[in-house]
Amino acid sequence: MNQIIHKFTRNVPHWQPRVEPVKLAEATQEQLDALQVTPSNTKVSEYVLTLAHDVESLTVRTPLFNAIMYDPGGMSRAERELGALGASLVNRCIYCAAVHADRHAKLKKDTAITDQLFAYGDEAKLSPRDQAIFDFSRKSAEAPPAAGPEDMEALRKAGLSNEEILDLILSSALFGWANRLMHVLGDPVRQKGNS
Amino acid sequence: MTPTEMTILSKADLLPDGDVSEAAMSRANIIGMSQAAEGAVLRPKDFGAFEHDLRAALAARVARLAADDTLAAHYLSSAGDKAILADPAETGKSYQLETVLAFVDKVANQTRDIDAEDVAQLQASGMADADIVRLCELVAFLAYQVRVIAGLRLMQGSAA
Incomplete structure (x- = not known):
C-alpha cells in the first residue's frame, strides 16, 4: 500500500x-x-x-x-519557480510544491528559501525582492484572487521590470491551472520500498 | 490574431500603446498559446459529456466565482439556454448536474480541500474518467485565465 x-x-x-x-x-x-x-x-x-x-x-x-517557465528573457528561472511555489502552497498541491521547491533549491544551490516557505508558509520571512514575489504569487492564487495594488506596488519597489512582473503573473497563474490537475486528479505518494 | 481577439488582453482592458501592452507583446507567443488553450477547453472537437454551450456556462460560472463579471459575460454569450448554470446560486438539480456543479465550485474556489472522495463521487454518478479529466481542464484553465487577467489589470492600474 x-x-x-x-x-x-x-x-x-x-x-x-x-x-x-x-x-x-x-x-x-x-x-x-x-x-x-x-x-x-x-x-x-x-x-x-x-x-x-x-x-x-x-x-x-x-x-x-x-x-x-523556461523561455529566455524576463524573470529568472528561480524566481518563476518561486511564483509556481506561491500558488502551489495556497492550493496545497504537495506534488507541485515538491517538484518546484526542488527545482528552486537546485537553481539557487541553496535550500534556505524553500525551507523557510515550508516551515512558515504565509509568515515566511524572505529578502525584500523574494518576499514581494512570494506575496504576490500566493495572494493571486487565492480564490477569488486577492492580490491588490499594494502588492503590485511592492513588486515595483523591489525593482521588478514590467517584463518580470508579467512572467510572475504568468507563472503563478499557470500553477493555478497545474494545481487543479495534479491535486485533483491524483495523490502524492511514497511508494513502498522507496525512500 | 489581433490583440482584441486575445481574451487575456481585451478583458484586462490594456491601453493599446501602453507599457503593459508592450510587455505583453514581449510574450506574444504565450498570449497566443493561451488563446489556443481557451479554444481547446471551450470548443474542443471531442467534447465528451460537455457540449460547447455547457462548457461556456461553466466557464462563466467559474469567472463569476472569481468575481470577474467581465470575463463571465464573455463566456455567457455562448452559453445559450445553459446560461442559468452560470449563476453560482444555481444547484443544477433540474439539469441533473448537481454533482458536476458542486465539483466545479470546489475545484475552482476550495482547491486545497479537494480529496479522493470528490473524484469518487463523480465516478459513482456514472461519469467516465475521460470526462472527469475534461471537466478539470476546463475549470483549471479558467483559474489560469482569471488570474492572468487580474494581474494585468493590476499592472495597468499601477502603470505610470
Missing part, C-alpha cells in the same frame, strides 16, 4: 492517479502524437497518460507551460 503524503517536502513523491490513465496500447494516433510516443520513446508518466484523456488541452498546454 502506497503512503499518501500530506506534508510539504522537497523529496518529490510519486504521483498516483485517482482515475484510470489512458492505456498506451489503446491510445489513438492523436494521443500518441501528443504523448510524443515513438518506437524509441515509450516511457510516458502516469500524469501525462491521465491528461491524454483530454488530448486537445494537453497538446496546447505542454508548449505553453514550457514557454512560461
Whole structure:
C-alpha cells in the first residue's frame, strides 16, 4: 500500500492517479502524437497518460507551460519557480510544491528559501525582492484572487521590470491551472520500498 | 490574431500603446498559446459529456466565482439556454448536474480541500474518467485565465 503524503517536502513523491490513465496500447494516433510516443520513446508518466484523456488541452498546454517557465528573457528561472511555489502552497498541491521547491533549491544551490516557505508558509520571512514575489504569487492564487495594488506596488519597489512582473503573473497563474490537475486528479505518494 | 481577439488582453482592458501592452507583446507567443488553450477547453472537437454551450456556462460560472463579471459575460454569450448554470446560486438539480456543479465550485474556489472522495463521487454518478479529466481542464484553465487577467489589470492600474 502506497503512503499518501500530506506534508510539504522537497523529496518529490510519486504521483498516483485517482482515475484510470489512458492505456498506451489503446491510445489513438492523436494521443500518441501528443504523448510524443515513438518506437524509441515509450516511457510516458502516469500524469501525462491521465491528461491524454483530454488530448486537445494537453497538446496546447505542454508548449505553453514550457514557454512560461523556461523561455529566455524576463524573470529568472528561480524566481518563476518561486511564483509556481506561491500558488502551489495556497492550493496545497504537495506534488507541485515538491517538484518546484526542488527545482528552486537546485537553481539557487541553496535550500534556505524553500525551507523557510515550508516551515512558515504565509509568515515566511524572505529578502525584500523574494518576499514581494512570494506575496504576490500566493495572494493571486487565492480564490477569488486577492492580490491588490499594494502588492503590485511592492513588486515595483523591489525593482521588478514590467517584463518580470508579467512572467510572475504568468507563472503563478499557470500553477493555478497545474494545481487543479495534479491535486485533483491524483495523490502524492511514497511508494513502498522507496525512500 | 489581433490583440482584441486575445481574451487575456481585451478583458484586462490594456491601453493599446501602453507599457503593459508592450510587455505583453514581449510574450506574444504565450498570449497566443493561451488563446489556443481557451479554444481547446471551450470548443474542443471531442467534447465528451460537455457540449460547447455547457462548457461556456461553466466557464462563466467559474469567472463569476472569481468575481470577474467581465470575463463571465464573455463566456455567457455562448452559453445559450445553459446560461442559468452560470449563476453560482444555481444547484443544477433540474439539469441533473448537481454533482458536476458542486465539483466545479470546489475545484475552482476550495482547491486545497479537494480529496479522493470528490473524484469518487463523480465516478459513482456514472461519469467516465475521460470526462472527469475534461471537466478539470476546463475549470483549471479558467483559474489560469482569471488570474492572468487580474494581474494585468493590476499592472495597468499601477502603470505610470
